[in-house]
Amino acid sequence: MQSIIETFRQIGELSKKNEEALLRAIKRREYPPRTILQKQDKISDKIYFVEKGSARTYYYKEGKDITYWIALENDFVGSMSSFFMREPSNKIVETIESCILWDFEYEKLEALFSSNREMEKTGRLYANYAISLLEKRFDHLHFNSAKDRYEILINRQPEIIQRVPLGMIASYLGITQETLSRIRTQV
Amino acid sequence: MQSIIETFRQIGELSKKNEEALLRAIKRREYPPRTILQKQDKISDKIYFVEKGSARTYYYKEGKDITYWIALENDFVGSMSSFFMREPSNKIVETIESCILWDFEYEKLEALFSSNREMEKTGRLYANYAISLLEKRFDHLHFNSAKDRYEILINRQPEIIQRVPLGMIASYLGITQETLSRIRTQV
Protein backbone atom coordinates (compact mmCIF):
# COMPACT_ATOMS: atom_id res chain seq x y z
CA MET A 1 0.00 0.00 0.00
CA GLN A 2 2.95 2.30 0.68
CA SER A 3 4.73 1.36 -2.51
CA ILE A 4 2.54 3.46 -4.73
CA ILE A 5 3.15 6.55 -2.64
CA GLU A 6 6.85 5.85 -2.57
CA THR A 7 6.91 5.55 -6.33
CA PHE A 8 5.30 8.95 -6.65
CA ARG A 9 7.68 10.40 -4.09
CA GLN A 10 10.61 9.43 -6.29
CA ILE A 11 9.32 11.77 -8.96
CA GLY A 12 8.01 14.75 -7.09
CA GLU A 13 7.25 15.60 -3.50
CA LEU A 14 3.64 15.34 -2.49
CA SER A 15 2.20 16.93 0.62
CA LYS A 16 0.44 14.68 3.11
CA LYS A 17 -2.84 16.19 1.97
CA ASN A 18 -2.18 15.32 -1.65
CA GLU A 19 -0.99 11.84 -0.83
CA GLU A 20 -4.28 11.26 0.91
CA ALA A 21 -6.28 12.76 -1.94
CA LEU A 22 -4.42 10.52 -4.35
CA LEU A 23 -5.17 7.42 -2.30
CA ARG A 24 -8.83 8.42 -2.15
CA ALA A 25 -8.99 8.81 -5.93
CA ILE A 26 -7.68 5.36 -6.75
CA LYS A 27 -9.01 1.89 -6.06
CA ARG A 28 -7.11 -1.16 -4.98
CA ARG A 29 -8.51 -4.31 -6.53
CA GLU A 30 -7.61 -7.93 -7.15
CA TYR A 31 -7.74 -9.52 -10.59
CA PRO A 32 -7.34 -13.14 -11.64
CA PRO A 33 -4.67 -14.12 -14.19
CA ARG A 34 -5.46 -13.38 -17.83
CA THR A 35 -8.10 -10.78 -17.12
CA ILE A 36 -8.73 -8.32 -19.93
CA LEU A 37 -8.50 -4.82 -18.47
CA GLN A 38 -8.78 -2.90 -21.71
CA LYS A 39 -10.30 -3.88 -25.04
CA GLN A 40 -8.94 -2.89 -28.40
CA ASP A 41 -10.49 0.06 -30.30
CA LYS A 42 -12.06 1.43 -27.14
CA ILE A 43 -10.91 4.62 -25.45
CA SER A 44 -9.02 3.76 -22.30
CA ASP A 45 -10.55 5.08 -19.10
CA LYS A 46 -8.10 3.51 -16.71
CA ILE A 47 -4.45 2.95 -16.16
CA TYR A 48 -3.14 0.62 -13.49
CA PHE A 49 -0.35 0.54 -10.98
CA VAL A 50 0.88 -2.96 -10.19
CA GLU A 51 1.22 -3.61 -6.49
CA LYS A 52 1.51 -7.38 -6.90
CA GLY A 53 1.63 -9.64 -9.93
CA SER A 54 2.26 -8.87 -13.58
CA ALA A 55 0.35 -7.43 -16.51
CA ARG A 56 0.99 -6.43 -20.10
CA THR A 57 -0.27 -4.52 -23.11
CA TYR A 58 -0.29 -6.19 -26.49
CA TYR A 59 -1.76 -6.03 -29.97
CA TYR A 60 -2.26 -8.29 -32.94
CA LYS A 61 -0.10 -7.96 -36.01
CA GLU A 62 -0.90 -10.36 -38.84
CA GLY A 63 -2.65 -12.67 -36.42
CA LYS A 64 0.30 -12.73 -34.02
CA ASP A 65 0.14 -11.58 -30.45
CA ILE A 66 2.78 -8.87 -29.92
CA THR A 67 3.59 -7.71 -26.40
CA TYR A 68 4.38 -4.02 -26.16
CA TRP A 69 4.79 -3.58 -22.43
CA ILE A 70 5.26 -5.83 -19.42
CA ALA A 71 4.76 -4.47 -15.91
CA LEU A 72 5.87 -6.20 -12.74
CA GLU A 73 5.51 -4.75 -9.24
CA ASN A 74 5.69 -0.96 -8.81
CA ASP A 75 5.20 -0.20 -12.46
CA PHE A 76 2.29 1.24 -14.41
CA VAL A 77 0.46 -0.55 -17.16
CA GLY A 78 -2.25 0.62 -19.51
CA SER A 79 -2.92 1.94 -22.96
CA MET A 80 -1.18 5.22 -22.24
CA SER A 81 -1.64 7.01 -25.52
CA SER A 82 -5.33 6.11 -25.59
CA PHE A 83 -5.74 7.17 -21.98
CA PHE A 84 -4.02 10.52 -22.35
CA MET A 85 -4.97 11.40 -25.89
CA ARG A 86 -8.56 10.12 -25.63
CA GLU A 87 -8.34 8.07 -28.80
CA PRO A 88 -9.29 4.41 -29.40
CA SER A 89 -6.69 2.03 -28.05
CA ASN A 90 -4.62 0.02 -30.50
CA LYS A 91 -3.59 -2.19 -27.62
CA ILE A 92 -5.19 -4.68 -25.29
CA VAL A 93 -4.32 -4.69 -21.60
CA GLU A 94 -4.46 -7.87 -19.54
CA THR A 95 -3.12 -9.33 -16.35
CA ILE A 96 -0.56 -12.11 -16.72
CA GLU A 97 -0.40 -13.45 -13.16
CA SER A 98 -2.96 -12.92 -10.46
CA CYS A 99 -2.72 -9.23 -9.57
CA ILE A 100 -3.35 -6.56 -7.02
CA LEU A 101 -3.74 -3.33 -8.98
CA TRP A 102 -4.49 0.27 -8.21
CA ASP A 103 -7.00 1.64 -10.73
CA PHE A 104 -6.55 5.21 -11.91
CA GLU A 105 -9.66 6.54 -13.60
CA TYR A 106 -9.22 9.23 -16.20
CA GLU A 107 -11.82 11.63 -14.84
CA LYS A 108 -10.63 11.27 -11.27
CA LEU A 109 -7.01 11.66 -12.23
CA GLU A 110 -7.69 14.78 -14.26
CA ALA A 111 -9.73 16.18 -11.40
CA LEU A 112 -6.83 15.49 -9.10
CA PHE A 113 -4.38 17.22 -11.41
CA SER A 114 -6.73 20.17 -11.71
CA SER A 115 -7.36 20.38 -7.99
CA ASN A 116 -4.00 21.94 -7.16
CA ARG A 117 -0.63 22.96 -8.46
CA GLU A 118 1.43 20.36 -6.72
CA MET A 119 -0.55 17.50 -8.26
CA GLU A 120 -0.44 19.13 -11.66
CA LYS A 121 3.31 19.46 -11.42
CA THR A 122 3.75 15.87 -10.25
CA GLY A 123 1.73 14.75 -13.25
CA ARG A 124 3.95 16.72 -15.57
CA LEU A 125 7.15 15.42 -14.00
CA TYR A 126 5.89 11.87 -14.12
CA ALA A 127 5.11 12.25 -17.81
CA ASN A 128 8.63 13.54 -18.39
CA TYR A 129 10.00 10.54 -16.56
CA ALA A 130 7.91 8.23 -18.74
CA ILE A 131 9.35 9.92 -21.84
CA SER A 132 12.87 9.19 -20.68
CA LEU A 133 11.98 5.54 -20.00
CA LEU A 134 10.47 5.17 -23.45
CA GLU A 135 13.47 6.80 -25.04
CA LYS A 136 15.79 4.33 -23.31
CA ARG A 137 13.66 1.41 -24.39
CA PHE A 138 13.64 2.67 -27.95
CA ASP A 139 17.44 2.95 -27.91
CA HIS A 140 17.71 -0.67 -26.84
CA LEU A 141 15.53 -1.84 -29.69
CA HIS A 142 17.12 0.47 -32.22
CA PHE A 143 20.52 -1.04 -32.88
CA ASN A 144 21.08 -3.95 -30.54
CA SER A 145 21.09 -7.62 -31.41
CA ALA A 146 18.45 -9.96 -30.03
CA LYS A 147 20.99 -11.35 -27.59
CA ASP A 148 21.97 -7.91 -26.30
CA ARG A 149 18.34 -6.98 -25.74
CA TYR A 150 17.76 -10.19 -23.83
CA GLU A 151 20.77 -9.55 -21.62
CA ILE A 152 19.69 -6.00 -20.89
CA LEU A 153 16.30 -7.34 -19.84
CA ILE A 154 17.51 -10.12 -17.54
CA ASN A 155 20.01 -7.81 -15.89
CA ARG A 156 17.26 -5.39 -15.06
CA GLN A 157 14.46 -7.83 -14.26
CA PRO A 158 15.84 -11.34 -13.75
CA GLU A 159 12.62 -12.65 -12.24
CA ILE A 160 10.64 -11.86 -15.39
CA ILE A 161 11.82 -15.13 -16.96
CA GLN A 162 10.28 -17.23 -14.22
CA ARG A 163 7.02 -15.35 -14.16
CA VAL A 164 6.12 -14.41 -17.71
CA PRO A 165 5.63 -16.88 -20.60
CA LEU A 166 8.51 -16.93 -23.05
CA GLY A 167 6.40 -15.94 -26.05
CA MET A 168 5.40 -12.69 -24.40
CA ILE A 169 8.97 -11.84 -23.52
CA ALA A 170 10.10 -12.71 -27.04
CA SER A 171 7.69 -10.35 -28.77
CA TYR A 172 8.40 -7.68 -26.14
CA LEU A 173 12.05 -7.93 -27.24
CA GLY A 174 11.05 -7.91 -30.89
CA ILE A 175 12.03 -11.49 -31.68
CA THR A 176 10.32 -14.86 -32.09
CA GLN A 177 9.88 -17.34 -29.30
CA GLU A 178 12.15 -19.85 -31.03
CA THR A 179 14.99 -17.36 -31.24
CA LEU A 180 14.61 -16.43 -27.59
CA SER A 181 14.65 -20.08 -26.60
CA ARG A 182 17.90 -20.57 -28.49
CA ILE A 183 19.49 -17.44 -27.05
CA ARG A 184 18.60 -18.63 -23.60
CA THR A 185 20.55 -21.89 -23.95
CA GLN A 186 23.62 -19.96 -25.11
CA VAL A 187 23.72 -17.87 -21.93
CA MET B 1 6.70 33.25 -35.58
CA GLN B 2 3.07 32.25 -35.30
CA SER B 3 3.76 28.59 -35.93
CA ILE B 4 5.14 27.92 -32.50
CA ILE B 5 2.08 29.39 -30.84
CA GLU B 6 -0.18 27.41 -33.13
CA THR B 7 1.64 24.22 -32.27
CA PHE B 8 1.06 24.86 -28.59
CA ARG B 9 -2.57 25.71 -29.23
CA GLN B 10 -3.12 22.27 -30.70
CA ILE B 11 -2.29 20.78 -27.34
CA GLY B 12 -3.85 23.09 -24.82
CA GLU B 13 -5.38 26.52 -24.90
CA LEU B 14 -3.15 29.33 -23.77
CA SER B 15 -4.40 32.74 -22.73
CA LYS B 16 -3.05 35.76 -24.58
CA LYS B 17 -1.05 36.60 -21.49
CA ASN B 18 0.60 33.21 -21.39
CA GLU B 19 1.28 33.21 -25.08
CA GLU B 20 3.13 36.45 -24.61
CA ALA B 21 5.02 35.17 -21.58
CA LEU B 22 6.02 32.11 -23.57
CA LEU B 23 7.33 34.22 -26.43
CA ARG B 24 9.30 36.35 -23.99
CA ALA B 25 10.88 33.27 -22.44
CA ILE B 26 12.23 31.80 -25.66
CA LYS B 27 14.74 33.08 -28.18
CA ARG B 28 14.59 32.90 -31.93
CA ARG B 29 18.01 32.35 -33.47
CA GLU B 30 19.61 31.29 -36.71
CA TYR B 31 22.13 28.47 -36.94
CA PRO B 32 24.30 27.32 -39.86
CA PRO B 33 24.11 23.73 -41.11
CA ARG B 34 25.92 21.11 -39.02
CA THR B 35 26.04 23.19 -35.87
CA ILE B 36 26.41 21.17 -32.66
CA LEU B 37 23.68 22.33 -30.28
CA GLN B 38 24.30 19.78 -27.56
CA LYS B 39 27.40 17.80 -26.67
CA GLN B 40 27.43 14.24 -25.44
CA ASP B 41 27.76 13.53 -21.68
CA LYS B 42 26.69 17.05 -20.77
CA ILE B 43 23.38 17.87 -19.14
CA SER B 44 21.09 19.46 -21.68
CA ASP B 45 20.00 22.99 -20.85
CA LYS B 46 18.04 23.66 -24.01
CA ILE B 47 15.54 22.12 -26.30
CA TYR B 48 14.67 23.63 -29.65
CA PHE B 49 11.62 24.20 -31.75
CA VAL B 50 12.30 24.17 -35.49
CA GLU B 51 10.74 27.08 -37.31
CA LYS B 52 12.78 26.54 -40.47
CA GLY B 53 15.31 23.91 -41.51
CA SER B 54 16.09 20.51 -40.03
CA ALA B 55 17.97 19.10 -37.07
CA ARG B 56 18.62 15.76 -35.43
CA THR B 57 19.81 13.94 -32.35
CA TYR B 58 22.27 11.10 -32.71
CA TYR B 59 24.79 9.00 -30.85
CA TYR B 60 27.72 6.74 -31.62
CA LYS B 61 27.39 3.01 -31.39
CA GLU B 62 30.54 1.03 -32.19
CA GLY B 63 31.94 3.98 -34.07
CA LYS B 64 28.82 4.39 -36.18
CA ASP B 65 26.68 7.48 -36.22
CA ILE B 66 23.10 6.52 -35.31
CA THR B 67 20.31 9.04 -35.78
CA TYR B 68 17.64 8.85 -33.11
CA TRP B 69 15.42 11.77 -34.07
CA ILE B 70 14.96 14.02 -37.08
CA ALA B 71 12.98 17.25 -36.76
CA LEU B 72 11.69 19.27 -39.68
CA GLU B 73 9.58 22.42 -39.37
CA ASN B 74 7.21 22.71 -36.40
CA ASP B 75 8.78 19.92 -34.43
CA PHE B 76 10.92 19.90 -31.32
CA VAL B 77 14.43 18.59 -31.15
CA GLY B 78 16.76 18.09 -28.22
CA SER B 79 18.07 15.59 -25.77
CA MET B 80 14.74 15.26 -24.03
CA SER B 81 15.56 12.78 -21.32
CA SER B 82 18.69 14.73 -20.38
CA PHE B 83 16.77 17.99 -20.41
CA PHE B 84 13.89 16.77 -18.28
CA MET B 85 15.69 14.32 -16.02
CA ARG B 86 18.81 16.50 -15.55
CA GLU B 87 21.21 13.71 -16.40
CA PRO B 88 24.12 13.67 -18.86
CA SER B 89 22.99 13.36 -22.43
CA ASN B 90 23.74 10.17 -24.30
CA LYS B 91 22.91 12.01 -27.52
CA ILE B 92 24.36 14.81 -29.58
CA VAL B 93 22.09 17.41 -31.12
CA GLU B 94 22.99 19.19 -34.34
CA THR B 95 21.39 21.12 -37.14
CA ILE B 96 21.26 19.40 -40.52
CA GLU B 97 20.27 22.27 -42.79
CA SER B 98 20.56 25.94 -42.01
CA CYS B 99 17.97 26.59 -39.30
CA ILE B 100 15.81 29.09 -37.54
CA LEU B 101 15.21 27.69 -34.08
CA TRP B 102 13.43 28.78 -30.94
CA ASP B 103 15.59 28.05 -27.89
CA PHE B 104 13.84 26.85 -24.73
CA GLU B 105 16.07 27.16 -21.71
CA TYR B 106 15.46 24.76 -18.86
CA GLU B 107 15.37 27.36 -16.09
CA LYS B 108 13.12 29.68 -18.01
CA LEU B 109 10.79 26.92 -19.04
CA GLU B 110 10.47 25.61 -15.50
CA ALA B 111 9.86 29.15 -14.27
CA LEU B 112 7.15 29.49 -16.87
CA PHE B 113 5.52 26.23 -15.84
CA SER B 114 5.71 27.29 -12.22
CA SER B 115 4.35 30.75 -12.88
CA ASN B 116 0.77 29.64 -13.36
CA ARG B 117 -1.60 26.74 -13.61
CA GLU B 118 -2.42 27.04 -17.25
CA MET B 119 1.23 26.80 -18.29
CA GLU B 120 1.81 23.91 -15.92
CA LYS B 121 -1.11 22.06 -17.42
CA THR B 122 0.00 22.76 -20.98
CA GLY B 123 3.40 21.33 -20.08
CA ARG B 124 1.79 18.20 -18.74
CA LEU B 125 -0.45 17.75 -21.77
CA TYR B 126 2.43 18.29 -24.11
CA ALA B 127 4.45 15.64 -22.31
CA ASN B 128 1.51 13.25 -22.66
CA TYR B 129 1.37 14.01 -26.34
CA ALA B 130 5.08 13.30 -26.66
CA ILE B 131 4.55 9.94 -24.96
CA SER B 132 1.95 8.97 -27.53
CA LEU B 133 4.25 9.99 -30.39
CA LEU B 134 7.08 7.93 -28.96
CA GLU B 135 4.79 4.98 -28.47
CA LYS B 136 3.74 5.13 -32.12
CA ARG B 137 7.31 5.36 -33.27
CA PHE B 138 8.23 2.38 -31.13
CA ASP B 139 5.39 0.38 -32.62
CA HIS B 140 6.68 1.10 -36.11
CA LEU B 141 10.14 -0.14 -35.26
CA HIS B 142 8.89 -3.08 -33.26
CA PHE B 143 7.62 -5.53 -35.86
CA ASN B 144 7.74 -3.89 -39.26
CA SER B 145 10.11 -4.67 -42.10
CA ALA B 146 12.63 -2.10 -43.27
CA LYS B 147 10.48 -1.44 -46.32
CA ASP B 148 7.35 -0.85 -44.27
CA ARG B 149 9.18 1.59 -42.01
CA TYR B 150 10.48 3.48 -45.02
CA GLU B 151 7.01 3.73 -46.52
CA ILE B 152 5.52 4.96 -43.27
CA LEU B 153 8.18 7.65 -43.20
CA ILE B 154 7.79 8.91 -46.74
CA ASN B 155 4.02 8.96 -46.44
CA ARG B 156 4.30 11.17 -43.41
CA GLN B 157 7.22 13.33 -44.45
CA PRO B 158 7.93 12.95 -48.18
CA GLU B 159 10.24 15.97 -48.30
CA ILE B 160 12.63 14.40 -45.79
CA ILE B 161 14.29 12.40 -48.58
CA GLN B 162 15.26 15.52 -50.48
CA ARG B 163 16.52 17.37 -47.46
CA VAL B 164 18.27 14.89 -45.19
CA PRO B 165 21.28 12.72 -46.14
CA LEU B 166 20.40 9.10 -46.76
CA GLY B 167 22.68 7.72 -44.07
CA MET B 168 20.87 9.69 -41.38
CA ILE B 169 17.48 8.49 -42.55
CA ALA B 170 18.74 4.92 -42.72
CA SER B 171 19.93 4.81 -39.12
CA TYR B 172 16.80 6.65 -38.02
CA LEU B 173 14.86 3.74 -39.53
CA GLY B 174 17.20 1.22 -37.95
CA ILE B 175 18.82 -0.04 -41.18
CA THR B 176 22.04 0.51 -43.12
CA GLN B 177 22.42 3.06 -45.83
CA GLU B 178 22.92 0.35 -48.45
CA THR B 179 19.66 -1.34 -47.53
CA LEU B 180 17.78 1.95 -47.71
CA SER B 181 19.30 2.69 -51.09
CA ARG B 182 18.09 -0.67 -52.39
CA ILE B 183 14.63 -0.25 -50.91
CA ARG B 184 14.35 3.11 -52.56
CA THR B 185 14.89 1.73 -56.06
CA GLN B 186 12.18 -0.88 -55.47
CA VAL B 187 9.58 1.78 -54.72
Add this chain to the structure above:
DNA sequence: CGCCGAGTTGAACTGAATCAAGAAACGTGG
Protein backbone atom coordinates in the same frame (compact mmCIF):
# COMPACT_ATOMS: atom_id res chain seq x y z
C1' DC C 1 40.66 18.95 -63.88
C1' DG C 2 40.70 16.02 -60.11
C1' DC C 3 39.06 15.38 -55.65
C1' DC C 4 35.54 14.39 -52.27
C1' DG C 5 31.35 13.21 -50.10
C1' DA C 6 26.95 11.02 -51.10
C1' DG C 7 24.67 7.47 -53.14
C1' DT C 8 24.52 3.01 -55.72
C1' DT C 9 25.44 -1.70 -56.90
C1' DG C 10 27.30 -6.42 -56.33
C1' DA C 11 28.63 -10.76 -53.90
C1' DA C 12 29.16 -13.21 -49.85
C1' DC C 13 27.69 -13.81 -45.35
C1' DT C 14 24.78 -14.05 -41.12
C1' DG C 15 21.26 -13.40 -37.62
C1' DA C 16 16.84 -14.28 -37.12
C1' DA C 17 12.29 -15.98 -39.11
C1' DT C 18 9.68 -19.70 -40.62
C1' DC C 19 7.89 -24.19 -40.69
C1' DA C 20 7.54 -28.44 -38.52
C1' DA C 21 7.90 -31.84 -35.03
C1' DG C 22 8.67 -33.23 -30.30
C1' DA C 23 9.24 -32.81 -25.23
C1' DA C 24 8.07 -30.92 -21.00
C1' DA C 25 4.97 -28.65 -17.72
C1' DC C 26 0.49 -27.66 -16.17
C1' DG C 27 -4.23 -27.89 -14.69
C1' DT C 28 -8.55 -29.98 -14.61
C1' DG C 29 -11.78 -33.60 -14.01
C1' DG C 30 -12.49 -38.24 -13.01
Add this chain to the structure above:
DNA sequence: CCACGTTTCTTGATTCAGTTCAACTCGGCG
Protein backbone atom coordinates in the same frame (compact mmCIF):
# COMPACT_ATOMS: atom_id res chain seq x y z
C1' DC D 1 -3.52 -39.04 -7.44
C1' DC D 2 -3.37 -40.28 -11.95
C1' DA D 3 -4.73 -39.58 -16.94
C1' DC D 4 -5.73 -36.44 -20.25
C1' DG D 5 -5.55 -32.59 -23.17
C1' DT D 6 -3.65 -28.05 -23.61
C1' DT D 7 -0.37 -24.82 -23.50
C1' DT D 8 4.59 -23.75 -23.22
C1' DC D 9 9.09 -24.59 -24.52
C1' DT D 10 12.78 -26.74 -27.25
C1' DT D 11 15.17 -28.43 -31.23
C1' DG D 12 16.13 -29.04 -36.20
C1' DA D 13 16.25 -27.80 -41.19
C1' DT D 14 15.54 -24.34 -44.37
C1' DT D 15 14.80 -19.76 -46.06
C1' DC D 16 15.20 -14.90 -46.18
C1' DA D 17 15.87 -10.05 -44.97
C1' DG D 18 19.32 -7.25 -44.02
C1' DT D 19 24.51 -6.61 -43.08
C1' DT D 20 29.09 -6.25 -44.48
C1' DC D 21 32.73 -5.11 -47.32
C1' DA D 22 34.28 -3.46 -51.45
C1' DA D 23 34.15 -1.25 -55.76
C1' DC D 24 32.08 1.96 -58.61
C1' DT D 25 29.15 6.24 -60.24
C1' DC D 26 27.68 10.74 -59.97
C1' DG D 27 27.50 15.67 -59.11
C1' DG D 28 29.47 19.66 -57.06
C1' DC D 29 33.29 22.56 -56.13
C1' DG D 30 38.07 24.15 -55.13
